[in-house]
Amino acid sequence: MSDTSAVSSSSAPPEPVPPRPSVLTRALAAPGLLPAVSFIAIVAIWEISCLLFNIPSYILPAPSRIAGGFDAIPITRWLDHVWGTLRVALIGYFASIAIAIPIAISLARSELLSRAFYPMLVVVQSTPVVAIAPIIIVGLGSGDLPRVVITCLITFFPLVVSTTTGLMATPPELIELSRSLRAPVWREITQIRLPFAIPYIFSALKISVTLSVIGAVVAEFVAADKGLGYLIQFSTSMFKIQQAWAGLVVLVLMSLVLFQAVVAVQRIWFPWSLPKEK
Amino acid sequence: MTIPPATIRFSGVGQVFRTRTGTVEALRSVDMSIDRHEFVAVLGPSGCGKSTLLRLTSGLLKPTRGTVEVFGLEITEPRDDIGIVFQRPTLLPWASIEDNVVFPVRHKTGRVTTQDRETARALLEKVSLKGFENRLPDELSGGMQQRVGIARALFMDPDILLMDEPFSALDALTREEMGFELLRIWEDRPKTVMFITHSIGEAVLLADRVLVMSERPGIVVENLKIDLPRPRNMETSNHKLMHDYVGHLRSLLLKRAA
Numbered sequence: 001m002s003d004t005s006a007v008s009s010s011s012a013p014p015e016p017v018p019p020r021p022s023v024l025t026r027a028l029a030a031p032g033l034l035p036a037v038s039f040i041a042i043v044a045i046w047e048i049s050c051l052l053f054n055i056p057s058y059i060l061p062a063p064s065r066i067a068g069g070f071d072a073i074p075i076t077r078w079l080d081h082v083w084g085t086l087r088v089a090l091i092g093y094f095a096s097i098a099i100a101i102p103i104a105i106s107l108a109r110s111e112l113l114s115r116a117f118y119p120m121l122v123v124v125q126s127t128p129v130v131a132i133a134p135i136i137i138v139g140l141g142s143g144d145l146p147r148v149v150i151t152c153l154i155t156f157f158p159l160v161v162s163t164t165t166g167l168m169a170t171p172p173e174l175i176e177l178s179r180s181l182r183a184p185v186w187r188e189i190t191q192i193r194l195p196f197a198i199p200y201i202f203s204a205l206k207i208s209v210t211l212s213v214i215g216a217v218v219a220e221f222v223a224a225d226k227g228l229g230y231l232i233q234f235s236t237s238m239f240k241i242q243q244a245w246a247g248l249v250v251l252v253l254m255s256l257v258l259f260q261a262v263v264a265v266q267r268i269w270f271p272w273s274l275p276k277e278k
Numbered sequence: 279m280t281i282p283p284a285t286i287r288f289s290g291v292g293q294v295f296r297t298r299t300g301t302v303e304a305l306r307s308v309d310m311s312i313d314r315h316e317f318v319a320v321l322g323p324s325g326c327g328k329s330t331l332l333r334l335t336s337g338l339l340k341p342t343r344g345t346v347e348v349f350g351l352e353i354t355e356p357r358d359d360i361g362i363v364f365q366r367p368t369l370l371p372w373a374s375i376e377d378n379v380v381f382p383v384r385h386k387t388g389r390v391t392t393q394d395r396e397t398a399r400a401l402l403e404k405v406s407l408k409g410f411e412n413r414l415p416d417e418l419s420g421g422m423q424q425r426v427g428i429a430r431a432l433f434m435d436p437d438i439l440l441m442d443e444p445f446s447a448l449d450a451l452t453r454e455e456m457g458f459e460l461l462r463i464w465e466d467r468p469k470t471v472m473f474i475t476h477s478i479g480e481a482v483l484l485a486d487r488v489l490v491m492s493e494r495p496g497i498v499v500e501n502l503k504i505d506l507p508r509p510r511n512m513e514t515s516n517h518k519l520m521h522d523y524v525g526h527l528r529s530l531l532l533k534r535a536a
Contacts, residue, residue, distance in 0.1 A: 174370075178385060195370070272372045
């Protein structure tokens with residue numbers, strides 16, 4: 001007995017063996033499984049509550065009835081509505097990026113410009129887009145242009161603010177290195193400042209892409225003859241509540257897909273800009 | 279017979295910074311010179327304007343009073359023959375180690391030649407980072423990242439190397455190792471070095487001469503020649519003169535702090 005204890009004490013202390021996780025814990029560790037389970041649970045509770053408490057469908061239709069709302073419209077009409085909203089959202093989103101990044105660069109470059117225009121940006125951001133949308137439509141007619149402008153207005157503030165912050169967050173040593181090399185300023189921006197701003201730009205891109213869908217829908221509420229926002233408004237006015245809910249579900253899915261697309265772009269082309277996984 | 283000009287010469291240099299709350303006098307009046315291929319450590323309490331000396335030498339900063347000369351010419355803008363190593367490695371997180379080393383030429387000219395890449399690989403071998411060329415900075419330890427920072431500063435083969443507390447973020451053991459490695463590189467390819475530090479031991483162990491700065495507004499209060507044999511190594515730490523130098527500098531700094 002004493003021999004064995006001497007041997008074991010002279011060798012390295014034994015690794016503490018963690019308790020084996022239960023089957024349930026291990027199954028739930030699979031990525032995406034837990035949110036899927038909770039989602040299904042909530043839909044199930046929703047469905048059962050509607051049946052159990054006899055909730056009228058104009059207050060809250062059961063998920064099964066919403067699914068029925070999809071059938072009321074042919075698939076080609078659906079695609080037409082989806083494309084109507086998606087096109088405006090995407091054009092507005094990319095136009096907004098094209099405007100916001102040069103503005104952010106000039107704001108970061110010049111304290112004077114920043115002092116002169118920053119308050120104006122805040123004013124633009126403080127203007128409720130829903131309130132300004134009808135005014136813009138009156139001014140710019142009922143084509144795509146006013147809808148794109150509305151989408152731009154709602155998406156562009158987070159992009160400008162976040163990109164400017166990112167451009168200013170560059171390590172000062174690298175700016176000194178750039179100055180000590182007497183490199184042209186545009187290379188300081190393209191080779192140092194913009195890449196360092198990438199994490200900031202992507203966090204704004206993620207926010208703005210969902211905002212762009214909101215912008216497109218708000219524009220459709222005011223004036224449109226297709227699009228998901230139009231569909232929802234049209235359906236409610238006709239008291240087709242299930243159909244309106246179906247439109248809402250498609251809108252949510254569109255936002256989610258767009259958001260995940262931005263996440264995927266960052267993961268594929270800018271993996272170094274992601275927060276470290278511990 | 280002409281006396282060869284010192285590589286770096288400060289004459290009556292004063293530096294005043296304007297801040298939001300008023301003005302700060304960083305340097306009162308600094309007179310000093312560093313000879314060609316001399317290794318000079320600048321020692322002083324934090325916030326004494328040591329880094330200001332370095333920025334003045336690099337040409338990133340213009341002195342409020344006095345003149346800073348490099349190779350006999352008053353410095354008015356950054357020069358090509360000066361390399362800087364910062365306290366933090368500040369590498370580009372998206373670029374490979376090799377791309378980080380060639381960054382100065384890409385940034386200055388927009389082009390990188392195969393010759394540049396060979397130079398970079400040779401430098402990486404010299405700083406013991408062979409085989410890490412294609413890694414990203416994140417995958418390296420702090421000490422290894424700072425070696426990349428040194429390789430980047432050496433890339434343009436500068437005559438003057440300015441180092442701003444380059445090893446202060448490293449653990450004690452790595453720090454000592456890096457010091458000797460720096461000396462090996464310096465002995466292999468002599469350069470004029472201005473080495474800012476707040477470690478007395480490090481200053482004595484590495485330098486030919488130690489300049490001690492007072493607290494703000496900074497002046498040079500001591501100019502101590504270090505007569506320790508070269509090449510220096512672990513043995514040097516036990517040299518009997520080492521203790522005298524360290525003791526002298528410590529009592530000087532303590533007296534001033536009191």
